[in-house]
Amino acid sequence: MSVNLWMQISDYFFNNSNDYWVSVKAHMEISFYALLLSALIGITCGHLCVKHKQYERWIVSLFQVLRIVPSLAVLLLLIPIMGTGTGPAMVALVLLAIPPILMNTVAGLEAVPPFLLEAAYGAGMSDRQVLWKVKFPLAAPIMLTGIKTAAIEIIASATLAAKIGAGGLGGIIFTGLGLNRMDLLLVGGISVAMLSVAAGLSFDLTDRFLFKYKFVRK
Amino acid sequence: MSLTAIEFNNVSKKYSQSGDYVVDHVSLSIYEGEFVTILGSSGSGKTTLLKMINRLYEPNEGTIKLFGEDITTVDPVKVRRRIGYVIQQVGLFPHMTIAQNVAIVPKLLKWNKSKISTRVDELLSLVGLEPQEFRNRYPSQLSGGQQQRIGLARALATDPKIMLLDEPFGAIDAINRLNLQDELLRIHGGLKKTFLFVTHDINEAFKLGTRVMIMNKGRICQFDTPSHIVKNPADDFVSSLIYSSREQERFWEGLD
Ligand SMILES: Nc1ncnc2c1ncn2[C@@H]1O[C@H](COP(=O)(O)OP(=O)(O)OP(=O)(O)O)[C@@H](O)[C@H]1O
Numbered sequence A: 001m002s003v004n005l006w007m008q009i010s011d012y013f014f015n016n017s018n019d020y021w022v023s024v025k026a027h028m029e030i031s032f033y034a035l036l037l038s039a040l041i042g043i044t045c046g047h048l049c050v051k052h053k054q055y056e057r058w059i060v061s062l063f064q065v066l067r068i069v070p071s072l073a074v075l076l077l078l079i080p081i082m083g084t085g086t087g088p089a090m091v092a093l094v095l096l097a098i099p100p101i102l103m104n105t106v107a108g109l110e111a112v113p114p115f116l117l118e119a120a121y122g123a124g125m126s127d128r129q130v131l132w133k134v135k136f137p138l139a140a141p142i143m144l145t146g147i148k149t150a151a152i153e154i155i156a157s158a159t160l161a162a163k164i165g166a167g168g169l170g171g172i173i174f175t176g177l178g179l180n181r182m183d184l185l186l187v188g189g190i191s192v193a194m195l196s197v198a199a200g201l202s203f204d205l206t207d208r209f210l211f212k213y214k215f216v217r218k
Numbered sequence B: 001m002s003l004t005a006i007e008f009n010n011v012s013k014k015y016s017q018s019g020d021y022v023v024d025h026v027s028l029s030i031y032e033g034e035f036v037t038i039l040g041s042s043g044s045g046k047t048t049l050l051k052m053i054n055r056l057y058e059p060n061e062g063t064i065k066l067f068g069e070d071i072t073t074v075d076p077v078k079v080r081r082r083i084g085y086v087i088q089q090v091g092l093f094p095h096m097t098i099a100q101n102v103a104i105v106p107k108l109l110k111w112n113k114s115k116i117s118t119r120v121d122e123l124l125s126l127v128g129l130e131p132q133e134f135r136n137r138y139p140s141q142l143s144g145g146q147q148q149r150i151g152l153a154r155a156l157a158t159d160p161k162i163m164l165l166d167e168p169f170g171a172i173d174a175i176n177r178l179n180l181q182d183e184l185l186r187i188h189g190g191l192k193k194t195f196l197f198v199t200h201d202i203n204e205a206f207k208l209g210t211r212v213m214i215m216n217k218g219r220i221c222q223f224d225t226p227s228h229i230v231k232n233p234a235d236d237f238v239s240s241l242i243y244s245s246r247e248q249e250r251f252w253e254g255l256d
Protein backbone atom coordinates (compact mmCIF):
# COMPACT_ATOMS: atom_id res chain seq x y z
CA MET A 1 0.00 0.00 0.00
CA SER A 2 2.56 2.59 1.13
CA VAL A 3 4.99 1.56 -1.60
CA ASN A 4 2.16 1.98 -4.00
CA LEU A 5 1.43 5.44 -2.64
CA TRP A 6 5.03 6.51 -3.12
CA MET A 7 4.87 5.25 -6.69
CA GLN A 8 1.75 7.26 -7.29
CA ILE A 9 3.32 10.39 -5.85
CA SER A 10 6.46 10.08 -7.94
CA ASP A 11 4.31 9.36 -10.98
CA TYR A 12 2.39 12.52 -10.24
CA PHE A 13 5.55 14.59 -10.16
CA PHE A 14 6.88 12.86 -13.26
CA ASN A 15 3.76 13.59 -15.29
CA ASN A 16 2.50 16.84 -13.77
CA SER A 17 5.51 18.72 -12.50
CA ASN A 18 4.51 21.69 -14.63
CA ASP A 19 1.01 21.83 -13.19
CA TYR A 20 2.45 21.39 -9.72
CA TRP A 21 4.77 24.38 -9.98
CA VAL A 22 2.04 26.49 -11.55
CA SER A 23 -0.11 25.70 -8.51
CA VAL A 24 2.69 26.50 -6.07
CA LYS A 25 3.36 29.76 -7.82
CA ALA A 26 -0.31 30.70 -7.88
CA HIS A 27 -0.61 29.85 -4.21
CA MET A 28 2.38 31.98 -3.30
CA GLU A 29 1.21 34.85 -5.44
CA ILE A 30 -2.27 35.02 -4.04
CA SER A 31 -0.88 34.71 -0.51
CA PHE A 32 1.70 37.40 -1.10
CA TYR A 33 -0.75 39.94 -2.47
CA ALA A 34 -3.31 39.15 0.20
CA LEU A 35 -0.63 39.69 2.85
CA LEU A 36 0.52 42.92 1.28
CA LEU A 37 -3.01 44.30 1.13
CA SER A 38 -3.91 43.22 4.65
CA ALA A 39 -0.66 44.68 6.00
CA LEU A 40 -1.41 48.01 4.33
CA ILE A 41 -4.96 48.09 5.67
CA GLY A 42 -4.12 46.61 9.06
CA ILE A 43 -1.22 48.96 9.76
CA THR A 44 -3.11 52.03 8.57
CA CYS A 45 -6.14 51.15 10.69
CA GLY A 46 -3.92 50.30 13.65
CA HIS A 47 -2.21 53.66 13.41
CA LEU A 48 -5.60 55.40 13.19
CA CYS A 49 -6.84 53.47 16.22
CA VAL A 50 -3.95 54.70 18.33
CA LYS A 51 -4.15 58.23 17.00
CA HIS A 52 -7.90 58.57 17.42
CA LYS A 53 -8.73 56.55 20.50
CA GLN A 54 -12.46 57.13 20.03
CA TYR A 55 -12.53 54.97 16.86
CA GLU A 56 -10.48 52.14 18.28
CA ARG A 57 -13.41 50.18 19.70
CA TRP A 58 -15.35 50.40 16.43
CA ILE A 59 -12.53 49.47 14.09
CA VAL A 60 -11.29 46.61 16.26
CA SER A 61 -14.73 45.08 16.78
CA LEU A 62 -15.62 45.41 13.10
CA PHE A 63 -12.65 43.32 12.06
CA GLN A 64 -13.09 40.90 14.94
CA VAL A 65 -16.64 40.18 13.80
CA LEU A 66 -15.52 39.73 10.20
CA ARG A 67 -12.89 37.30 11.42
CA ILE A 68 -15.37 35.07 13.22
CA VAL A 69 -17.17 34.35 9.95
CA PRO A 70 -15.36 31.28 8.56
CA SER A 71 -13.33 31.99 5.44
CA LEU A 72 -15.19 29.37 3.49
CA ALA A 73 -18.46 31.10 4.32
CA VAL A 74 -17.01 34.45 3.27
CA LEU A 75 -15.88 32.90 0.01
CA LEU A 76 -19.29 31.45 -0.71
CA LEU A 77 -21.10 34.63 0.37
CA LEU A 78 -18.96 36.66 -1.98
CA ILE A 79 -19.80 34.57 -5.03
CA PRO A 80 -23.17 36.26 -5.70
CA ILE A 81 -21.51 39.68 -5.32
CA MET A 82 -18.14 39.20 -6.95
CA GLY A 83 -18.53 35.99 -8.87
CA THR A 84 -15.72 33.46 -8.80
CA GLY A 85 -11.99 33.72 -9.33
CA THR A 86 -9.14 35.50 -7.61
CA GLY A 87 -11.07 38.63 -6.59
CA PRO A 88 -13.42 37.21 -3.96
CA ALA A 89 -10.72 34.85 -2.73
CA MET A 90 -8.46 37.84 -2.15
CA VAL A 91 -11.17 39.68 -0.24
CA ALA A 92 -11.78 36.71 2.04
CA LEU A 93 -8.06 36.26 2.74
CA VAL A 94 -7.50 39.93 3.43
CA LEU A 95 -10.43 40.08 5.85
CA LEU A 96 -9.03 37.09 7.63
CA ALA A 97 -5.53 38.51 7.90
CA ILE A 98 -6.29 42.06 8.98
CA PRO A 99 -7.11 41.41 12.67
CA PRO A 100 -3.74 40.00 13.78
CA ILE A 101 -1.90 42.78 11.97
CA LEU A 102 -4.24 45.45 13.28
CA MET A 103 -4.12 44.22 16.87
CA ASN A 104 -0.34 43.93 16.90
CA THR A 105 0.10 47.35 15.34
CA VAL A 106 -2.04 48.83 18.11
CA ALA A 107 -0.19 46.84 20.78
CA GLY A 108 3.20 47.77 19.35
CA LEU A 109 2.46 51.47 19.09
CA GLU A 110 0.98 51.57 22.56
CA ALA A 111 4.02 49.82 24.01
CA VAL A 112 6.32 52.71 23.05
CA PRO A 113 7.20 54.33 26.39
CA PRO A 114 5.94 57.94 26.70
CA PHE A 115 9.33 59.22 27.86
CA LEU A 116 10.89 58.12 24.57
CA LEU A 117 8.28 60.16 22.75
CA GLU A 118 9.19 63.10 24.96
CA ALA A 119 12.85 62.58 24.16
CA ALA A 120 11.95 62.56 20.46
CA TYR A 121 9.77 65.66 20.61
CA GLY A 122 12.31 67.32 22.89
CA ALA A 123 14.98 66.83 20.24
CA GLY A 124 12.80 68.77 17.82
CA MET A 125 11.14 66.05 15.77
CA SER A 126 7.83 66.81 14.07
CA ASP A 127 4.84 64.48 14.51
CA ARG A 128 5.75 62.78 11.24
CA GLN A 129 9.36 62.29 12.20
CA VAL A 130 8.36 60.88 15.58
CA LEU A 131 6.04 58.46 13.81
CA TRP A 132 8.58 57.22 11.26
CA LYS A 133 11.80 57.44 13.25
CA VAL A 134 10.58 56.35 16.65
CA LYS A 135 7.04 54.96 16.91
CA PHE A 136 7.01 52.62 13.92
CA PRO A 137 10.57 51.33 14.36
CA LEU A 138 9.92 50.55 18.02
CA ALA A 139 6.55 48.95 17.27
CA ALA A 140 7.95 47.03 14.29
CA PRO A 141 9.00 43.82 16.07
CA ILE A 142 5.49 43.32 17.49
CA MET A 143 3.94 44.32 14.16
CA LEU A 144 6.10 41.78 12.38
CA THR A 145 4.87 39.05 14.70
CA GLY A 146 1.31 39.97 13.69
CA ILE A 147 2.26 39.86 10.01
CA LYS A 148 3.82 36.44 10.50
CA THR A 149 0.63 35.10 12.10
CA ALA A 150 -1.36 36.59 9.24
CA ALA A 151 0.94 35.07 6.62
CA ILE A 152 0.54 31.60 8.05
CA GLU A 153 -3.24 31.95 8.21
CA ILE A 154 -3.35 33.21 4.65
CA ILE A 155 -1.24 30.37 3.28
CA ALA A 156 -3.46 27.80 5.00
CA SER A 157 -6.71 29.45 3.95
CA ALA A 158 -5.63 30.15 0.40
CA THR A 159 -6.17 26.41 -0.06
CA LEU A 160 -9.89 27.09 0.07
CA ALA A 161 -9.61 29.73 -2.61
CA ALA A 162 -9.30 27.00 -5.23
CA LYS A 163 -12.90 26.12 -4.42
CA ILE A 164 -14.01 29.26 -6.24
CA GLY A 165 -11.52 28.98 -9.01
CA ALA A 166 -8.62 31.06 -7.77
CA GLY A 167 -6.08 28.29 -8.33
CA GLY A 168 -3.25 27.35 -6.01
CA LEU A 169 -2.39 24.18 -4.15
CA GLY A 170 -5.99 23.83 -3.05
CA GLY A 171 -6.74 22.73 -6.62
CA ILE A 172 -4.64 19.62 -6.17
CA ILE A 173 -6.30 18.85 -2.85
CA PHE A 174 -9.83 19.29 -4.16
CA THR A 175 -9.06 17.10 -7.16
CA GLY A 176 -7.69 14.50 -4.76
CA LEU A 177 -10.89 14.67 -2.71
CA GLY A 178 -13.05 14.36 -5.81
CA LEU A 179 -11.16 11.40 -7.26
CA ASN A 180 -10.49 9.87 -3.85
CA ARG A 181 -6.74 9.95 -4.56
CA MET A 182 -4.59 9.84 -1.46
CA ASP A 183 -1.45 10.78 -3.39
CA LEU A 184 -2.89 14.12 -4.52
CA LEU A 185 -4.17 14.89 -1.00
CA LEU A 186 -0.69 14.26 0.38
CA VAL A 187 1.11 16.27 -2.29
CA GLY A 188 -1.23 19.24 -1.80
CA GLY A 189 -1.39 19.06 1.98
CA ILE A 190 2.34 18.66 2.56
CA SER A 191 3.15 21.43 0.11
CA VAL A 192 0.84 23.84 1.93
CA ALA A 193 2.40 22.87 5.24
CA MET A 194 5.88 23.39 3.84
CA LEU A 195 4.97 26.81 2.49
CA SER A 196 3.68 27.84 5.93
CA VAL A 197 6.78 26.62 7.69
CA ALA A 198 9.01 28.38 5.16
CA ALA A 199 7.07 31.62 5.60
CA GLY A 200 7.33 31.34 9.38
CA LEU A 201 11.08 30.76 9.20
CA SER A 202 11.72 33.61 6.83
CA PHE A 203 9.85 35.95 9.16
CA ASP A 204 12.01 34.79 12.04
CA LEU A 205 15.13 35.46 9.99
CA THR A 206 13.82 38.88 8.98
CA ASP A 207 13.23 39.61 12.65
CA ARG A 208 16.83 38.74 13.51
CA PHE A 209 18.15 40.73 10.61
CA LEU A 210 16.04 43.88 11.01
CA PHE A 211 16.03 44.13 14.77
CA LYS A 212 19.62 43.33 15.63
CA TYR A 213 19.40 45.55 18.69
CA LYS A 214 17.10 43.03 20.35
CA PHE A 215 19.65 40.27 19.99
CA VAL A 216 22.93 41.97 20.91
CA ARG A 217 24.83 40.42 23.73
CA LYS A 218 24.55 42.51 26.84
CA MET B 1 23.54 94.10 31.42
CA SER B 2 23.15 90.82 29.58
CA LEU B 3 20.07 89.76 27.68
CA THR B 4 17.21 87.99 29.38
CA ALA B 5 17.40 84.46 27.98
CA ILE B 6 14.44 82.95 29.79
CA GLU B 7 11.60 84.85 31.38
CA PHE B 8 8.61 83.43 33.27
CA ASN B 9 5.70 85.72 33.94
CA ASN B 10 3.25 84.37 36.50
CA VAL B 11 3.44 80.86 35.05
CA SER B 12 1.24 78.12 36.53
CA LYS B 13 0.67 74.52 35.65
CA LYS B 14 -1.65 71.87 36.96
CA TYR B 15 -2.28 68.45 35.46
CA SER B 16 -5.96 68.21 36.36
CA GLN B 17 -8.72 70.75 36.79
CA SER B 18 -9.27 69.88 40.43
CA GLY B 19 -5.64 69.26 41.40
CA ASP B 20 -3.08 71.52 43.01
CA TYR B 21 -0.71 73.72 41.08
CA VAL B 22 2.43 71.75 40.25
CA VAL B 23 4.11 75.00 39.25
CA ASP B 24 2.46 77.80 41.18
CA HIS B 25 2.52 81.34 39.76
CA VAL B 26 6.24 81.47 39.07
CA SER B 27 7.93 84.59 37.77
CA LEU B 28 11.64 84.67 37.11
CA SER B 29 14.32 85.97 34.79
CA ILE B 30 17.41 84.08 33.75
CA TYR B 31 20.10 86.01 31.93
CA GLU B 32 22.21 84.89 29.04
CA GLY B 33 25.37 83.20 30.29
CA GLU B 34 23.93 82.02 33.60
CA PHE B 35 24.38 78.51 34.90
CA VAL B 36 21.28 77.99 36.99
CA THR B 37 20.99 74.90 39.14
CA ILE B 38 17.62 73.79 40.44
CA LEU B 39 17.28 72.00 43.76
CA GLY B 40 14.09 70.75 45.32
CA SER B 41 12.32 67.86 46.89
CA SER B 42 10.89 65.14 44.70
CA GLY B 43 7.63 66.24 43.09
CA SER B 44 8.31 69.94 43.62
CA GLY B 45 7.79 70.68 39.92
CA LYS B 46 11.35 70.92 38.60
CA THR B 47 10.80 68.68 35.58
CA THR B 48 7.48 70.35 34.83
CA LEU B 49 9.18 73.75 34.91
CA LEU B 50 11.81 72.61 32.40
CA LYS B 51 9.30 70.99 30.06
CA MET B 52 7.31 74.18 29.79
CA ILE B 53 10.40 75.93 28.46
CA ASN B 54 10.64 73.64 25.43
CA ARG B 55 6.87 73.39 25.12
CA LEU B 56 6.56 69.71 25.94
CA TYR B 57 3.95 71.03 28.37
CA GLU B 58 1.88 74.17 28.00
CA PRO B 59 1.29 76.29 31.10
CA ASN B 60 -2.30 76.89 32.23
CA GLU B 61 -1.54 80.52 33.01
CA GLY B 62 1.22 83.00 32.36
CA THR B 63 3.74 83.52 29.60
CA ILE B 64 7.25 82.30 28.93
CA LYS B 65 9.66 84.26 26.79
CA LEU B 66 12.97 83.18 25.28
CA PHE B 67 15.15 86.16 24.38
CA GLY B 68 12.08 88.36 24.57
CA GLU B 69 9.97 86.19 22.28
CA ASP B 70 6.75 84.66 23.61
CA ILE B 71 7.23 80.94 22.90
CA THR B 72 3.56 80.33 22.17
CA THR B 73 4.03 82.39 19.00
CA VAL B 74 6.83 80.11 17.71
CA ASP B 75 6.46 76.65 16.17
CA PRO B 76 7.33 74.21 19.01
CA VAL B 77 9.61 72.23 16.70
CA LYS B 78 11.68 75.37 16.11
CA VAL B 79 11.80 76.19 19.81
CA ARG B 80 13.02 72.69 20.63
CA ARG B 81 15.72 72.56 17.98
CA ARG B 82 17.26 75.64 19.55
CA ILE B 83 17.31 74.04 23.00
CA GLY B 84 19.40 71.10 24.18
CA TYR B 85 17.41 68.80 26.43
CA VAL B 86 18.61 65.97 28.62
CA ILE B 87 15.56 64.15 29.94
CA GLN B 88 15.47 62.68 33.42
CA GLN B 89 14.88 59.12 32.13
CA VAL B 90 17.88 59.41 29.75
CA GLY B 91 15.68 58.29 26.86
CA LEU B 92 18.17 56.84 24.39
CA PHE B 93 16.44 55.19 21.46
CA PRO B 94 17.03 51.43 21.82
CA HIS B 95 16.80 50.75 18.08
CA MET B 96 19.55 53.22 17.19
CA THR B 97 23.27 52.82 17.76
CA ILE B 98 25.11 55.25 20.03
CA ALA B 99 26.33 57.19 17.00
CA GLN B 100 22.81 57.42 15.59
CA ASN B 101 21.46 58.56 18.95
CA VAL B 102 24.02 61.33 19.23
CA ALA B 103 23.47 62.34 15.61
CA ILE B 104 19.71 62.83 15.89
CA VAL B 105 19.52 66.60 15.96
CA PRO B 106 22.33 67.21 13.42
CA LYS B 107 20.50 64.80 11.12
CA LEU B 108 17.21 66.62 11.59
CA LEU B 109 19.08 69.77 10.63
CA LYS B 110 20.45 67.97 7.54
CA TRP B 111 24.16 68.33 8.24
CA ASN B 112 26.31 66.41 5.80
CA LYS B 113 27.57 62.96 6.69
CA SER B 114 31.22 63.72 7.33
CA LYS B 115 30.41 66.70 9.51
CA ILE B 116 28.02 64.54 11.53
CA SER B 117 30.51 61.75 12.01
CA THR B 118 33.30 64.12 13.09
CA ARG B 119 30.94 65.76 15.54
CA VAL B 120 29.78 62.42 16.96
CA ASP B 121 33.38 61.35 17.67
CA GLU B 122 34.13 64.72 19.20
CA LEU B 123 31.11 64.47 21.50
CA LEU B 124 31.86 60.92 22.58
CA SER B 125 35.40 61.91 23.55
CA LEU B 126 34.01 64.95 25.33
CA VAL B 127 31.86 62.82 27.62
CA GLY B 128 34.76 60.44 28.20
CA LEU B 129 33.74 57.49 26.01
CA GLU B 130 36.16 56.12 23.42
CA PRO B 131 34.46 56.65 19.99
CA GLN B 132 35.99 53.52 18.43
CA GLU B 133 34.58 51.38 21.17
CA PHE B 134 31.14 52.90 21.62
CA ARG B 135 30.02 54.31 18.29
CA ASN B 136 28.39 51.13 17.01
CA ARG B 137 27.00 49.76 20.22
CA TYR B 138 23.36 49.80 21.14
CA PRO B 139 22.15 51.55 24.31
CA SER B 140 21.38 48.21 25.97
CA GLN B 141 25.09 47.44 25.81
CA LEU B 142 25.99 50.42 28.01
CA SER B 143 25.88 50.87 31.77
CA GLY B 144 23.39 53.34 33.23
CA GLY B 145 26.07 55.98 33.76
CA GLN B 146 27.43 55.55 30.23
CA GLN B 147 23.91 55.93 28.87
CA GLN B 148 23.51 59.19 30.79
CA ARG B 149 26.71 60.49 29.24
CA ILE B 150 25.35 59.68 25.78
CA GLY B 151 22.17 61.54 26.72
CA LEU B 152 24.32 64.57 27.50
CA ALA B 153 26.31 64.20 24.27
CA ARG B 154 23.08 64.02 22.27
CA ALA B 155 21.76 67.22 23.82
CA LEU B 156 25.06 69.05 23.20
CA ALA B 157 25.29 67.97 19.56
CA THR B 158 24.44 71.29 17.93
CA ASP B 159 25.98 73.39 20.66
CA PRO B 160 22.65 75.04 21.58
CA LYS B 161 22.52 78.36 23.38
CA ILE B 162 20.06 77.08 25.95
CA MET B 163 20.47 73.72 27.68
CA LEU B 164 17.90 72.07 29.93
CA LEU B 165 19.51 69.30 31.96
CA ASP B 166 17.23 67.17 34.13
CA GLU B 167 19.41 65.27 36.59
CA PRO B 168 21.95 64.41 33.90
CA PHE B 169 24.47 62.87 36.32
CA GLY B 170 22.10 60.91 38.56
CA ALA B 171 23.59 57.50 37.78
CA ILE B 172 27.24 58.50 37.44
CA ASP B 173 29.88 57.57 40.01
CA ALA B 174 31.55 60.24 42.13
CA ILE B 175 34.84 60.40 40.22
CA ASN B 176 33.40 60.54 36.72
CA ARG B 177 30.84 62.96 38.04
CA LEU B 178 33.52 65.42 39.12
CA ASN B 179 35.14 65.17 35.69
CA LEU B 180 31.85 65.69 33.91
CA GLN B 181 31.00 68.65 36.12
CA ASP B 182 34.27 70.31 35.15
CA GLU B 183 33.69 69.43 31.51
CA LEU B 184 30.21 70.93 31.68
CA LEU B 185 31.56 74.12 33.24
CA ARG B 186 34.08 74.33 30.42
CA ILE B 187 31.36 73.81 27.78
CA HIS B 188 29.23 76.43 29.45
CA GLY B 189 32.24 78.67 29.09
CA GLY B 190 31.04 81.89 30.65
CA LEU B 191 29.13 84.40 28.62
CA LYS B 192 27.01 83.07 25.82
CA LYS B 193 25.31 79.92 26.99
CA THR B 194 22.46 79.54 29.42
CA PHE B 195 22.16 76.30 31.37
CA LEU B 196 19.34 75.04 33.59
CA PHE B 197 20.52 72.07 35.56
CA VAL B 198 18.29 70.04 37.90
CA THR B 199 20.00 68.03 40.61
CA HIS B 200 19.27 66.45 43.97
CA ASP B 201 22.88 66.86 45.04
CA ILE B 202 23.22 70.07 47.01
CA ASN B 203 27.02 70.12 46.62
CA GLU B 204 26.68 69.80 42.87
CA ALA B 205 24.07 72.57 42.83
CA PHE B 206 26.22 74.99 44.79
CA LYS B 207 29.40 74.10 42.92
CA LEU B 208 28.01 74.49 39.40
CA GLY B 209 25.39 77.19 39.80
CA THR B 210 26.09 80.85 39.27
CA ARG B 211 22.65 81.05 40.83
CA VAL B 212 20.72 78.33 42.60
CA MET B 213 16.95 77.99 42.42
CA ILE B 214 15.38 76.18 45.34
CA MET B 215 11.89 74.82 44.74
CA ASN B 216 9.31 73.42 47.08
CA LYS B 217 5.71 72.49 46.25
CA GLY B 218 5.65 74.31 42.94
CA ARG B 219 7.03 77.54 44.28
CA ILE B 220 10.47 79.05 44.17
CA CYS B 221 11.64 79.49 47.77
CA GLN B 222 14.84 81.26 46.86
CA PHE B 223 16.74 82.08 43.71
CA ASP B 224 20.10 83.60 44.40
CA THR B 225 23.85 83.09 44.31
CA PRO B 226 25.19 80.23 46.43
CA SER B 227 26.86 82.53 48.94
CA HIS B 228 23.74 84.68 49.43
CA ILE B 229 21.65 81.60 49.98
CA VAL B 230 24.03 80.23 52.57
CA LYS B 231 24.20 83.60 54.34
CA ASN B 232 20.49 84.41 54.21
CA PRO B 233 18.28 81.37 53.76
CA ALA B 234 14.86 82.67 52.73
CA ASP B 235 12.74 80.21 54.67
CA ASP B 236 12.71 77.07 56.78
CA PHE B 237 12.88 74.78 53.78
CA VAL B 238 16.08 76.38 52.53
CA SER B 239 17.56 76.41 56.04
CA SER B 240 16.82 72.74 56.50
CA LEU B 241 18.42 71.95 53.14
CA ILE B 242 21.61 73.76 54.12
CA TYR B 243 21.46 72.25 57.58
CA SER B 244 21.28 68.73 56.13
CA SER B 245 24.31 69.38 53.98
CA ARG B 246 26.24 70.80 56.96
CA GLU B 247 25.31 67.70 58.94
CA GLN B 248 26.97 65.60 56.28
CA GLU B 249 30.09 67.71 56.41
CA ARG B 250 30.26 67.22 60.16
CA PHE B 251 29.89 63.51 59.62
CA TRP B 252 32.92 63.55 57.32
CA GLU B 253 34.96 65.63 59.71
CA GLY B 254 34.07 63.17 62.45
CA LEU B 255 35.62 60.37 60.42
CA ASP B 256 38.90 62.18 59.89
N1 LIG C 1 2.30 63.96 33.05
C1 LIG C 1 1.83 64.13 34.31
N2 LIG C 1 0.52 63.92 34.59
C2 LIG C 1 0.05 64.10 35.85
N3 LIG C 1 0.79 64.49 36.88
C3 LIG C 1 2.10 64.72 36.68
C4 LIG C 1 2.69 64.55 35.38
N4 LIG C 1 4.00 64.85 35.45
C5 LIG C 1 4.23 65.19 36.74
N5 LIG C 1 3.09 65.11 37.48
C6 LIG C 1 2.96 65.45 38.92
O1 LIG C 1 3.40 66.78 39.10
C7 LIG C 1 4.21 66.91 40.26
C8 LIG C 1 5.55 67.50 39.91
O2 LIG C 1 6.25 66.59 39.08
P1 LIG C 1 7.68 66.88 38.48
O3 LIG C 1 8.01 65.73 37.62
O4 LIG C 1 7.71 68.22 37.88
O5 LIG C 1 8.56 66.85 39.82
P2 LIG C 1 10.13 66.91 40.00
O6 LIG C 1 10.41 68.09 40.85
O7 LIG C 1 10.82 66.84 38.70
O8 LIG C 1 10.40 65.59 40.85
P3 LIG C 1 11.66 64.59 40.82
O9 LIG C 1 12.74 65.24 41.58
O10 LIG C 1 11.13 63.38 41.51
O11 LIG C 1 11.99 64.34 39.38
C9 LIG C 1 4.28 65.54 40.88
O12 LIG C 1 3.37 65.50 41.95
C10 LIG C 1 3.86 64.60 39.78
O13 LIG C 1 3.18 63.50 40.30
Ligand SMILES: [Mg+2]
Pocket: B046, B047, B048, B088, B166
Ligand atom coordinates in the same frame (compact mmCIF):
# COMPACT_ATOMS: atom_id res chain seq x y z
MG1 LIG D 1 11.99 65.47 37.78
